[in-house]
Amino acid sequence: MGAPPPGSTDAPPRDAAPLVRPAARTVPPSTVARLPGYLRALAEVEAQGVRTASSDALADVAGVSPAQLRKDLSFLGSHGTRGVGYDVAHLRGQIGVVLGLTRQRPVVIVGLGNLGHALANYPGFTERGFVVVGLVDADPHVVGTQVAGLRVEPAERLADVVREGGATMAVITVPAGAAQDVCDRLVAAGVRGILNFAPRALQVPDGVDVRSVDLGSELQILAFHDQARSMS
């Protein structure tokens, strides 16, 4: 463990020991993708009053193998203490620093249909370090309504909403046919990270990240296995 101060287990993670962020390029993408799960697992055991956890215990809660967890955390310079384990609060703070969650990150949602509406009200975003600062929709019946305490702005104000909110991240929940245009306009306005729910592959320039969540695809992948079982 990278020298947690004596009092760190009592302090909230963001106030914990000064933490050094490893160079982003030293953390493999597959490890980055698992860090939120570790953060979740740490919050879970911390809520149960646990202050020090073994890699076996943490891995069990996170749903990975202990070897995987130890390897991933070693990229962060966290190795735990033999026979004691990881300091839960310190490790939580450390992963938060690595993920850039030391401040609330502003996010804009474009598309206030059922899904966009649900995401605007999703407590899991707030709890995980994000704040929705702007909502945009193209439908004149939706523009001007209040969702999650924010006024829905018209499509032509998209760039203003992004800039006014200081957002570099956005969520796209528009129909597939509109997604690329919305994406292009978000990128032009300065957005660099996009969570895309439209069932359409988006083209973005270098330096912009897209993560796509296609809910229909997820069910189709499950259907494959379901069918495979029923035929075997």
Add this chain to the structure above:
Amino acid sequence: MGAPPPGSTDAPPRDAAPLVRPAARTVPPSTVARLPGYLRALAEVEAQGVRTASSDALADVAGVSPAQLRKDLSFLGSHGTRGVGYDVAHLRGQIGVVLGLTRQRPVVIVGLGNLGHALANYPGFTERGFVVVGLVDADPHVVGTQVAGLRVEPAERLADVVREGGATMAVITVPAGAAQDVCDRLVAAGVRGILNFAPRALQVPDGVDVRSVDLGSELQILAFHDQARSMS
């Protein structure tokens, strides 16, 4: 191309040539995960009136490399015709058969908060081969309400709802603390494929598949890259 009949491009995919499903074990999981994207790309080009598409064109719409697409489709026995490409309708039908989408598959949703409510009304499920046959919630204020034309049933009726709907797939949109219990009860009722939106790793027995979509994690992974850029 595996001998499409002359008229197959005019027929809807499900009525196309008799199609043989390859043994599930011959299709690698990473390929299975990309098949829904190919299905989406095929529907997209078909809607534009395209009947035959090159691997380059399809790969571009699907957002993968042409080599990847050709390799994935070769596991299905589809190799296209040199200089002509793939028969769009036939390939669509073939992937549908592989994914088990030749009939609408019934799905139960447990947890009718904002997200469950949005998913119950999500057109992307219906369009992609699924029909929501049952809704369950533990909140007495929600039980008995109508969502997407269905009555929300109480938690104690979960197994009945699964059996009455003939569902072997379910979506979990309950709070993290309730997710494992709901999962256990779904599995006991015969569910074999679970799409989990609760931010909690679920334990399931062999023969049950879970795909987890953790929306907070997706944003956190984007935040890592966003922060990495701003620091470089």
